[in-house]
Amino acid sequence: MFGATILVAGCGNSGDSAHIATPATTPAVSDQTDDAPAPAPGTQPRVTILATGGTIAGKANDNSAVGYTAGEASAQDLIDAVPGLDKIATLHAEQIANIGSQDMNDEVWLKLADRINQLFTDNAADGVVITHGTDTIEETAFFLDHVVASDKPVVLVGSMRPSTALSADGPANLRSAVQVAAARDARNRGALVVLNDTIHTARDVTKTNTTSVQTFVSPNAGPEGFVDAAAVRFTKPAARQARAHFQVPGSAPMPRVDIVYSHAGMNADQVHDAIGHGAKGIVLAGVGDGNTSEEVVDALSDAAHHGVVVVRSSRVGSGTTVRNAEVNDDQLGTVSALDLNPAKARVLTQLLLVNNITDAGQVQQQFAAR
Numbered sequence: 230m231f232g233a234t235i236l237v238a239g240c241g242n243s244g245d246s247a248h249i250a251t252p253a254t255t256p257a258v259s260d261q262t263d264d265a266p267a268p269a270p271g272t273q274p275r276v277t278i279l280a281t282g283g284t285i286a287g288k289a290n291d292n293s294a295v296g297y298t299a300g301e302a303s304a305q306d307l308i309d310a311v312p313g314l315d316k317i318a319t320l321h322a323e324q325i326a327n328i329g330s331q332d333m334n335d336e337v338w339l340k341l342a343d344r345i346n347q348l349f350t351d352n353a354a355d356g357v358v359i360t361h362g363t364d365t366i367e368e369t370a371f372f373l374d375h376v377v378a379s380d381k382p383v384v385l386v387g388s389m390r391p392s393t394a395l396s397a398d399g400p401a402n403l404r405s406a407v408q409v410a411a412a413r414d415a416r417n418r419g420a421l422v423v424l425n426d427t428i429h430t431a432r433d434v435t436k437t438n439t440t441s442v443q444t445f446v447s448p449n450a451g452p453e454g455f456v457d458a459a460a461v462r463f464t465k466p467a468a469r470q471a472r473a474h475f476q477v478p479g480s481a482p483m484p485r486v487d488i489v490y491s492h493a494g495m496n497a498d499q500v501h502d503a504i505g506h507g508a509k510g511i512v513l514a515g516v517g518d519g520n521t522s523e524e525v526v527d528a529l530s531d532a533a534h535h536g537v538v539v540v541r542s543s544r545v546g547s548g549t550t551v552r553n554a555e556v557n558d559d560q561l562g563t564v565s566a567l568d569l570n571p572a573k574a575r576v577l578t579q580l581l582l583v584n585n586i587t588d589a590g591q592v593q594q595q596f597a598a599r
């Protein structure tokens with residue numbers, strides 16, 4: 230079903246790979262990233278741009294004053310729209326896909342992950358920029374944050390206005406992203422998302438507004454840094470040691486994990502539908518501190534006790550879903566997503582399922598460690 234994948238543990242931010250659960254079926258393989266050193270000062274960094282589509286590549290269409298079609302411009306078109314980009318880095322562009330990111334999928338994720346790892350293994354790039362739609366950019370970033378086996382910069386960038394719009398934000402965002410990918414201090418920060426002069430980590434960033442250019446925030450941790458025409462300024466230190474990561478899953482799709490959205494008056498139909506459609510994991514986008522109706526709590530606990538990985542997150546948008554606070558996870562066999570939103574909790578649950586990590590205690594350990 231899935232190619233053999235191994236949980237690959239670097240030292241992790243805590244400096245202790247012991248926190249990495251060892252799946253029963255495959256040994257954890259310690260792997261220090263053997264990245265080439267950063268380019269010597271004065272030599273131009275090499276940045277590869279991998280294009281996937283999105284509004285940054287969008288062009289206005291005729292059927293509406295505000296409508297546009299995502300994913301129409303090529304990677305080279307995007308580069309050509311930014312004068313002087315080649316003064317920041319030696320650029321190479323590849324088209325991985327050309328889709329709106331509402332259609333992003335596991336196949337494109339695996340293609341991106343394999344290409345990035347190959348570029349870094351071959352020392353063919355000092356950094357990678359991915360142009361991407363903003364709707365699911367945080368999910369792609371979070372996935373890559375966990376499967377790229379390098380501490381070199383991986384920077385995702387999008388735009389809120391199409392390339393043909395008045396005051397299009399794409400060109401400036403792309404310039405900022407290349408600046409970050411070329412920056413020496415961008416290493417060992419995992420995947421980053423750059424828009425609107427602001428740098429966010431994959432773990433913390435989320436989209437908070439449907440249309441505004443300042444839509445991306447990091448509600449729990451704040452931005453990682455800022456970019457302007459003169460400089461890239463990180464406001465936090467980079468991780469000291471290699472980051473733990475998973476090997477890229479051997480094939481797509483990854484195991485099915487459904488998100489059920491809690492609301493007043495909720496019955497357990499969404500839970501039963503998820504299980505009926507073969508979900509191996511369920512993430513609750515709970516009300517408040519990851520809570521839901523009694524009927525749904527009972528259905529989730531029953532699922533957990535029948536081998537489904539059940540993770541409680543919250544629809545609230547910031548804060549931490551506290552384990553055993555309003556909901557007794559120990560008794561129910563459920564896991565708290567801690568500060569991960571439902572969409573990112575789903576991605577991590579998929580990766581854990583691929584690595585045969587399904588025991589609630591081990592799953593919770595992974596949520597706490599990553």
Ligand code: DGL
Nearest residue numbers: 283284329330362363364
């Ligand atoms: N279709 C949406 C996407 O590709 C547009 C949002 C955007 O890219 O800004 O994510």
